[in-house]
Amino acid sequence: MSPAAEPFVGATSSTPVRHHILSVLVENKAGALSRIAGLFARRGFNIYSLAVAPAERHQRFSRVTIVVDAESAPLEQIVGQLEKLVNVVAISDLAPRNALERELLIATIQVDVNNRRALLNDIESLGASIVDVDAFGLTVMLAGTPGACDELERRLDNYDEVDIHRTGRVALPRLGPRLVD
Amino acid sequence: MELTGAQALIKSLEQEGVETVFGLPGGAILPVYDPLIDSTIRHILVRHEQGAGHMAEGYALATGRAGVAIVTSGPGATNIVTPIANAHMDSTPLVVITGQVPTGSIGSDAFQECDITGITSGITKHNFLVKSAAELPRAIAAAFHLATTGRPGPVLVDVPKDVSQSKMEWWWPSGIEDLDLPGYHPDVELDDDAVAAAIALIEVAQRPVLYVGGGTLKSRASKELLAFAERTNMPVVTTLMARGAFPDSHPQHLGMPGMHGFYTAVTAMQKSDLLISLGARFDDRVTGRLDGFAPDAKIIHVDIDRAEFNKVRRADVALHGQVAAIISALDAGLKKTSKYESWWRQLRDWQASYPLAYDEPVADGPLRPQAVVEAIAQRAEPGTIVAAGVGQHQMWAAQHWRYEEPGTWINSGGAGTMGFGVPAAIGAKVGRPDRTVWAIDGDGCFQMTAQELVTARSEGIPIKVAILNNAYLGMVRQWQEMFYDERYSEVYLSPDLPDYVKWAEAMGCVGLRATNLDEMKRVIDEANSINDVPVVIDFRTDATEKVFPMVPSGETNDAIMVHPSQRGGAS
Numbered sequence A: 001m002s003p004a005a006e007p008f009v010g011a012t013s014s015t016p017v018r019h020h021i022l023s024v025l026v027e028n029k030a031g032a033l034s035r036i037a038g039l040f041a042r043r044g045f046n047i048y049s050l051a052v053a054p055a056e057r058h059q060r061f062s063r064v065t066i067v068v069d070a071e072s073a074p075l076e077q078i079v080g081q082l083e084k085l086v087n088v089v090a091i092s093d094l095a096p097r098n099a100l101e102r103e104l105l106i107a108t109i110q111v112d113v114n115n116r117r118a119l120l121n122d123i124e125s126l127g128a129s130i131v132d133v134d135a136f137g138l139t140v141m142l143a144g145t146p147g148a149c150d151e152l153e154r155r156l157d158n159y160d161e162v163d164i165h166r167t168g169r170v171a172l173p174r175l176g177p178r179l180v181d
Numbered sequence B: 001m002e003l004t005g006a007q008a009l010i011k012s013l014e015q016e017g018v019e020t021v022f023g024l025p026g027g028a029i030l031p032v033y034d035p036l037i038d039s040t041i042r043h044i045l046v047r048h049e050q051g052a053g054h055m056a057e058g059y060a061l062a063t064g065r066a067g068v069a070i071v072t073s074g075p076g077a078t079n080i081v082t083p084i085a086n087a088h089m090d091s092t093p094l095v096v097i098t099g100q101v102p103t104g105s106i107g108s109d110a111f112q113e114c115d116i117t118g119i120t121s122g123i124t125k126h127n128f129l130v131k132s133a134a135e136l137p138r139a140i141a142a143a144f145h146l147a148t149t150g151r152p153g154p155v156l157v158d159v160p161k162d163v164s165q166s167k168m169e170w171w172w173p174s175g176i177e178d179l180d181l182p183g184y185h186p187d188v189e190l191d192d193d194a195v196a197a198a199i200a201l202i203e204v205a206q207r208p209v210l211y212v213g214g215g216t217l218k219s220r221a222s223k224e225l226l227a228f229a230e231r232t233n234m235p236v237v238t239t240l241m242a243r244g245a246f247p248d249s250h251p252q253h254l255g256m257p258g259m260h261g262f263y264t265a266v267t268a269m270q271k272s273d274l275l276i277s278l279g280a281r282f283d284d285r286v287t288g289r290l291d292g293f294a295p296d297a298k299i300i301h302v303d304i305d306r307a308e309f310n311k312v313r314r315a316d317v318a319l320h321g322q323v324a325a326i327i328s329a330l331d332a333g334l335k336k337t338s339k340y341e342s343w344w345r346q347l348r349d350w351q352a353s354y355p356l357a358y359d360e361p362v363a364d365g366p367l368r369p370q371a372v373v374e375a376i377a378q379r380a381e382p383g384t385i386v387a388a389g390v391g392q393h394q395m396w397a398a399q400h401w402r403y404e405e406p407g408t409w410i411n412s413g414g415a416g417t418m419g420f421g422v423p424a425a426i427g428a429k430v431g432r433p434d435r436t437v438w439a440i441d442g443d444g445c446f447q448m449t450a451q452e453l454v455t456a457r458s459e460g461i462p463i464k465v466a467i468l469n470n471a472y473l474g475m476v477r478q479w480q481e482m483f484y485d486e487r488y489s490e491v492y493l494s495p496d497l498p499d500y501v502k503w504a505e506a507m508g509c510v511g512l513r514a515t516n517l518d519e520m521k522r523v524i525d526e527a528n529s530i531n532d533v534p535v536v537i538d539f540r541t542d543a544t545e546k547v548f549p550m551v552p553s554g555e556t557n558d559a560i561m562v563h564p565s566q567r568g569g570a571s
């Protein structure tokens, strides 16, 4: 898919305007994550979202994807301080325009069988899918750009009883030549 | 060879060449204290764990080697948090070993449990919670490697009681690769382009200043600095953390910059067109109000810690690496040098107009604290080590003593920890028993950690302590006098409660007192003649004395206030 074909790329209402994505490879050791969180708190760097999972095949490392607010501190400072954490093995930083960002949203909407028409339309138009259903409501999921997740969240705001969970985003560099900010 | 975890821990310390540890036992660390009896390592039993931490710092600062402290879990561990924070601020290499409740009890609020790795995660370079006896040798070796390489700092190793009690097959890591530190790479390759860019800046500068920070001492770069300074004829300033990195007696030395720095050192930086920062970090106590700091200066920033670059002041050239190696590279690459004649004329002018000044001594007291420092200095043999507390006395000790070599000035810079002086002096004396060690302390500071003189006496560590007793938390008093309309709030201490002479004697030390100039000289000579037990001198000093020069907080360095006797003609 070419970048232009992606819906909702880039800054959206719920993303800080000057955000940056740090993909941090850390040793899978006790306290490593709290060191990262502590560093951000201590130095007044704002985290917008944070996603953690074991990295690749290696159980030795975890991948932490942090969306940072690059307004709260110069990126160079954030990266420099993170690098000093002994458990941090590698950091790659991605400007949003060079990043392929994805996030997962799941939501349960309480809406009875007779009033689902509009909801089903929204789900379909945003490329979300239904993963669970009963007489009182349904659970949907969307794996997509943060912008698409934002849009789904906005539309779900119309319902009285909704439970929305988002994972925070993960990202990889786009293929092809890099764009300069 | 099968060992207990405790035996392996002690053996690991021996492998690291540790000769002395400072500590105090308790439940969770008990197993470790047993094999200590059979070890060659000297253990110094402190009276409070804060003392152990500051002693380890003093030891490290005097010797350049890691200081080691051992304490128990819970309150033992929290008592050493202040020295850990202090060492973190001043990049002092420490290895702190704490006992912990057994692994099975962690998280259960067990007796004397506390999450010391959590508490110290922001104030250590790194810390470890050791989960098995087999891991102990690697954890200790890694702790020393981390503490002493790159930008040094404190490392804490938390050892649960069952880990030190269980058995392991002894092994020792074969080398650095064996330490399992995939994220730690202290060795930096020199960036030739950046070196060339720095040289280009140097070759066009007309008013350069070598801004020497603590990193120069940590990098053991004094020799390289001296050679480079002499070849380039550049003026040198040494920060509070770098006193001794360049001889005070050297004609190119302008002294200490900063809030209480020498007029010429402060003003040279302000008017400079090129600051070459050598392991300094543009601390707010040096820069004053940042937007008015050295406005015309280009910056060459040399540091082993990349995160220092552009943290406070944007660098025109950032040189990443060890100060010593980078000075050598600059020296090798520099072709054109200058004598900076007009710059030196200006500097000599300022030096002549605004030398360090204080009021004339009065014959029968109260003593001028600056005169006390100078009198001790005059009577001290070369190489004497000075450790200070925090406050006015610390500034006077930094200003009025001449530091000629690395490791002779020991103080709490970044954290400003009252009570640092006495235990740090003890640690320094343990590390350098051949040297005379003076603590120049305040009456307020002394009361925070004086009990360690009991340690000093019982361990045979004959330090000398000069209390500049102004009966006040003097530095705070000075601010209240100058900036709070002389409204003195909770700063009075009393000159004779406690009675410092009796207190010293109760701790097995010699206690002396001086209230006037004659007594001052006599008691200093007497103290110098005593070399078997610690000596404490209660110098009754003038409570109204203030530290000058002073850059009022929040102002730019242009607002430097010199001594009142020098005002009027001030620029």
Ligand SMILES: Cc1ncc(C[n+]2csc(CCOP(=O)(O)OP(=O)(O)O)c2C)c(N)n1
Pocket: B389, B390, B391, B392, B393, B394, B416, B417, B418, B419, B441, B442, B443, B444, B445, B446, B468, B470, B472, B473, B474, B475, B476
């Ligand atoms: C642990 C700690 N508490 C409080 C302070 C704030 N403080 C800085 S200097 C000072 C006064 C120190 O008094 P004293 O030791 O008598 O030294 P003086 O300034 O009188 O020479 C105080 C309270 C501090 N730096 N450290």
Ligand SMILES: [Mg+2]
Pocket: B391, B442, B443, B444, B468, B469, B470, B471, B472, B473, B474
């Ligand atoms: Mg005082």
